[in-house]
Amino acid sequence: MPELVTPQGNYDISAILFDKDGTLLDFVSLWGSWSECLLTHFIRQLKLRGLTFPETYLNNLLGTVHNSEGRITGYDRNGPLAMGTMNDLYAILGWQGYLLGLSWAESMELVEACRREADAMLEHSRPVLPLPGLLRFLEECYAQGIALAVVTADDTEAAERHLRWLGIRHYFSAVIGTDQVERGKPFPDMSLLACRQLGVQPSAAAVIGDTNGDMRMAKAAGAAVAVSIAPDAGAAVPGDSSAKALLDHLLPDADAVVQSYEELAFQ
Incomplete structure (x- = not known):
């Protein structure tokens, strides 16, 4: 099983569930x-x-x-x-x-x-821009054989459209919008449905998002790790741009916080 390397620790995973807005594309x-x-x-x-x-x-x-x-x-x-x-x-x-x-x-x-x-x-x-380092990271996921899905508060039809605009729809085996579940974030429904469609256990999946709702969804689903992408960490916590301050201030349920995909790797 591939090991996802983050600044706060390493995690064995076989799937990654991505939020869309603010995580895949510029919010x-x-x-x-x-x-x-x-x-x-x-x-x-x-x-x-x-x-x-x-x-x-x-x-x-x-x-x-x-x-x-x-x-x-x-x-x-x-x-x-x-x-x-x-x-x-x-x-x-x-x-x-x-x-x-x-x-x-x-x-x-x-x-x-x-x-x-x-x-x-x-x-x-069509004002969609990928986050820095995203395309490289998706290619690395593909090379590692990691199953990928999108779990978004947006409707599925709109999410599919935005992924096509970005040219990245083909990377994802499942796209789960809030219209497909009874409860949206922070409840676990979307993560659990995505894992079922990918054929993996939630404990083998990482969740990557940009809000604490994403992190709480990951925790509720029993995900292996909840990772937050926070490119504006310095602005989010005036006077202290450390990951620890961001965790405490805005993302208390995150296991790892990174400012770009360049801080994530596999081994």
Whole structure:
């Protein structure tokens, strides 16, 4: 059985389950673009109805970080955009419309129209970028004969599309979206289903993700190791960019934290 080498220890594994957003592809490039489009249309449509969205709520609404020009430059790893399902996000927006005076039906119709705009923008621009070192690491996994799967809070159809945009769909024997299970992250359902489809025991699988929800899912499933990719570790823990500080602050359930795939290897 191949041995996954991390800065915090080595683990015997025969499979790896990857989160998608923030783990395989750059989170802000894809979901920052989508969220900006979604929120811009939502706020614009509210104004057309004589309603004003309190823009001071923007950072807290979906868990995004905005610069002085309103562009999304970062995200809360433990916030709704990073950890929630698509339906969670739509419900959050729908609630805002309801609070401002729309009926729930009107608000959800508005959210659906804004979603279509944001999805169309993604389909046109396809702003997907692989994380540094990912392609090399996937090739090494292939050379080692390690079974690979994706377990994502996104819907399966969208996940499949994003993997094709990146040109990496062929590496994965299974793609599990939250629509395939009763409970999403941090519950173990997606990991357990992926392991069944790969034909491996959870105790022989590593989970790689970027949020503590991924780590908690790994623990609940009995995975061999929970590894977090945290390229912005220094920004996440002001004044201390050590893996220990990140573990304690944002990823308390991770067994290993790395800033790039260059820190992972096999022996």
